[in-house]
Amino acid sequence: MTTEPAADGSTLSRAGSAGPQQRDAGSGQGRSLAGLAGRTEARIALGRSGSGVPTREVLRFQADHAMARDAVHTVFDVARIEAGCARAGLRPVVVDTQASDTAAFLRFPAAGRRLAAGSADILAELASDPVGAVGPDSMVFIVSGGLSALGVNQYAPDILSRTAGLLADRGIMVGPVVIAARGRVGLMNEIGEILTPAASTMLVGERPGLSSADSVGAYFQYRPRAGMTDAQRNCISNIRPGGLSVAAGSEALADLIERGMAQRVSGTELKG
């Protein structure tokens, strides 16, 4: 019997796992339900001990929850994102938000939507750079660990390089990549105010689920500025190997950005 998480990072497979079938081998109901387990992601056919959850399943749940909990506290790997930018020929700019630690980030969402004072200055300097780091037609990436840095650390460099490549082929200029450890999606507004790009796209770690601690979300916003809401953003969610793959997610993101730049709009007004 397997007693360790599978090599792909997913936890113990439940479909076809030995637990429920073994335990319920003599039971018609148990056998029937175990046969259905492969047809849904839901945690069915767990079996029961009395009315309680069997040990094996209690532990599997705890393993998944532990992964999600640890994901919330995973350190955002700034150096790795910077290296990814360098490989993709993109210019990284590292900033801080007003959320000074994870607890503050969780308790005060507004702090994750605002730049720390020094960081606002760094971006203002960049905006006034005569070399023209941020052109009026360029698209700026923002990368943040969000509520789970696990997926962003692993996939953001690849998403950046693939998407930037696809955009270059379509004649869309990609500006610098702003890297912020504890950022929320609303941070796009303040960065937009300072850099005034045509559009921005934020790659951010999504709230970890029990079965998906490593999801990356990508938010697109045309002419980002103060006061804009989720209704004026578009989102591609669940980018991760077990969800929307990095390749497919990057394709979808490039398509979304291309449409937004062509229509000069984002959010609910953007046409499919």
Add this chain to the structure above:
Amino acid sequence: MTGYSCALAGHNYEFSGLADVMARASPQRSGDDLAGVAAGNEQERVAAAYVLSEIPLSEFLCTPLIPYEDDEITRLILDTHDADAFAPIAHMAVGEFRDFLLDYGTDERVLESLRAGITPEMAAAVSKLMRNQDLISVARKCRVTTRFRNTIGLPGHLSSRLQPNHPTDDPQGIAISVLEGLLYGVGDAVIGINPATDSVRRAGELLRLFDEMVQRHEIPTQTCVLTHVTNTISAIEAGAPVDLVFQSIAGTQRANAGFGVNLSLLHEAHEAALSLRRGTLGTDCMYFETGQGSALSADAHHGIDQQTLEARAYGVARHFAPLLVNTVVGFIGPEYLYDGRQIRRAGLEDHFCGKLLGLPMGCDVCYTNHAEADQNDSDDLLTLLTAAGCTYFMGVPGADDVMLEYQSTSFHDIAYARELFGLRPAPEFHEWLLRQGVVAADGRLQELPVEHHLLALARS
């Protein structure tokens, strides 16, 4: 606005008005800190509680926390207040009201006769002076019974919502979760799904899927697709088999506007569902969900603490004679309820206030992965609320909602709570479970033979 003050341990604490006293008297929670309305320290919290204990209940009728002119919920609460029902407690201050609620003489009958005289703000106020055991013991004395195709809320019974959510709304995946839930005796409150795709067409498909299952197996329960109320109205117009109208609601007009609803729209939806006459035992056909923090989340909190605003949402709910109401207590995240302790307190408060106001109050005992909570915290609140006489809980396969990505209570948890307290599902549903052989006469779960008709899905 009248100010209040209280001297405690040599320090004079001042409060700007009723809302300020209410907020600062509230047990600590992160949402009130976030809103900037919470007490600055523990002594100030107690000073506020002293002040609150001496405020007459009648003050809540004279001093609306949100002005009458500005908010249709304030208007609803004050316009429907029953002065005759209020008369027996009209002379009391909030602290006396707490003692009165705990008194042996204040029984189920007395509490029922007072309901229309108690405003949500009065319920919230007294809850702030109550310890967890008070919230449990008084809620347990309240009895609220509702009916659609079965009877929910009778003494000795505990109901459950079967929540078969699926990330892509796959009909087979949903049906499998429904099947297993039924085999654990879950689903008597409602078989209700949060659709992954929120559209009229999808709602219609899922409603027909459920209706077919309920009819084929003659299950005495009701079903619901938890889509926006405007979608449900459209689905009704398109001829979909709608049992219950669902809607998330909050305690201020502006927060409800953020949900895209108002009282007139809820009234329209209620009338539309009533017109279908699908209930066989009763006409209670509304299903509301609430949760502390929703008003602040919509930037519509008017400087009022989140628990008081939650109680005002119950003022909205009770106007529409709902079959079911539940607080989704830990869903909103740690910026509103930080950890298991805060979630536990909020769950007990919400259940108490809902019951005192006459609602069939259930609870989605739950947490998200960025909150400081785990299954042990859920076990605690589930057990406490069952002791308090909670009307129903959620039944989610393995407690893991694979669509909404949060942890609720499981099919196993429902069986545990019923067995621990000797409770049965709604009587009509229980009879059905006995006939199917799902449960034995002693209430324990049974295994079905492989040829049982409920297992047909597994043979396909």
